[in-house]
Amino acid sequence: MNPMKITTADRIKALPPYVFARLDELKARAREQGLDLIDLGMGNPDGFAPQPVIDSAIEAFKNPLNHGYPPFEGTANFRKAITNWYHRRYNVHLDPDSEALPLIGSKEGLSHLAMAYINPGDVVLVPNPAYPAHFRGPLIAGGKIHSLNLCAANDWLIDLGAIPDEVAAQAKMLYFNYPSNPTTAVAPREFFEEIVAFAKKHEILLVHDLCYAELAFDGYQPTSLLEIPGAKDIGVEFHTLSKTYNMAGWRVGFVVGNNQVIQGLRTLKTNLDYGIFSVLQTAAETALQLPDSYLQDVQTRYRDRRDFMIKGLGELGWDIPKSQATMYLWIPCPVGISSTDFALKVLQETGVVFTPGNAFGSCGEGYVRISLIAENDRLGEALNRLKKAGIKYSL
Incomplete structure (x- = not known):
């Protein structure tokens, strides 16, 4: 008897390869060969979550009531912590019952939002390069992506004037992400004022991913x-709480803003998941209430790593x-070598992992992203390996 042929849906076949999954395969192979990897690929923070959050x-965990299904809309206490944080941080008033949703x-949430609001054939504006969820979610929903091509000459900002009127x-x-x-x-x-005016004029839903809200340096907010x-x-x-609070594996985030959009996403999620484990929501409340001194320590740590790597790469x-925010460096590849080939060369010859820029879209070609997710001693080791292998900007 022939085995049944099982095929994936067309929406899955249409997705471009996920570069991070491919990188994981290459990293596993390198480890099997005995390489001591210094993984600066994914934006996966090193270290523990803050001790008060763990506590x-x-x-x-000791409360048996926290071991049942959580409320679909998240706990009232966590939603209130979210809106309090917004008021404290940005002087923005939000209704915790209708304008905040834990994720x-x-x-x-970024991916499910597309499922909640995009019909097959709908046009979605997405920067190129971008965080992959910004274009993969709409693709899965059947949306038609119109790339907003970014470049260094325009400081990697969206050029709203270049978007054709008919588009x-x-x-x-429109998805976007600054920092x-x-x-x-x-x-x-001023850019945010312009994009709000643009969206109002054309009746476009804006989706802003403020993932790196707290990872800013040198006085920038x-x-x-x-x-x-x-x-x-x-x-x-x-x-997300992943980056600022070293909680990437905890899987806690939230969305705030337009109450109708929040309600639509909530409706979708009630059909797909049961929300966040209540224990994690309690911990997330604590994270959002940490004193500014914690944030200053985090910012100092990433700023020092940034400066250390920029100096070493300069040599x-x-x-x-100097980047004013995030946990990354975005550096050009040497002339004459593609992003993928350069990242592979670095991995194979040094055991250091960079992410090729084309993982984020075609306009990322010619760059690699370096995640500052190791202490300076390991970053120094990575720089030494590059030097010993003869890897420099002009190969």
Whole structure:
């Protein structure tokens, strides 16, 4: 008897290869060969979550009421902690009952939002390069991606004036992310004012991913979309606890903003999941209430790593401007070698993992992203390996 042929849905076949999964395969193979990897690929923070967060989770575990299904809309206490944090941080007032929704990490919410609001054939505006969930979610939902091509000459900012009127008229949603992953670009408040006006003019839902809200340096403070008057009428903003609080594996995030959009996403999620384990929501409340001194320590740590790597790469020929935010460096590849080939060369010859820029879209070609997720001694070892292998900006 012949085995039944099982095929995936067309929506899965249409997805481009997920580079991070491919990188995991290559890393596993390298480890099997005995390489001591220094993994600066994924944005996976090193170290523990803050001790008060761990302590609150331990205490919450002891409450039997926390071991049942959580509320679909998240616990009232966590939602209130979210809106209090927003008011404290941005002076933005939000209703915890209708304008805030906890998520099983922001990636889940970003992807599910597309399923809630995109019909097959709907046009979605997405920067290129971008965090993969910004275009993969709409693709899975059947959306038609219109790439907003970014470049260094424009400081990796979206050029709203370059979007054709006929495309803007058809567009239903626009994803964007400043401070940016992968480019580390930041956007001034004036840009946010312009994009809100653009979205209102063309009736486009704005989806802003403020993942790196707290990872900013040298006095820079990222802008929240919701600080802009009228933004709540046409937009939502996503956050994660993964980066700032070293809670990537805990899978906790949230979305805030337009109550109708929040309700639509909530309706979808009630049919797909049961929300976040209540214990983790209690811990997340604690995280959002930590004193500013904790945030200053985190910012100092990443700033020092940034400066250390920029200095070391400078000795190898790279002239890299200091990024004002995120946990990354976005560096050009040596002339004449592609992003993928350069990342593979570095991995195979040194055991150091970078992410090829084309993992984030075609306009990321010619760059690699370096995650600052190791202490300076390991970063120094990575730099020494590059030097010994003769890897520099001009190969």
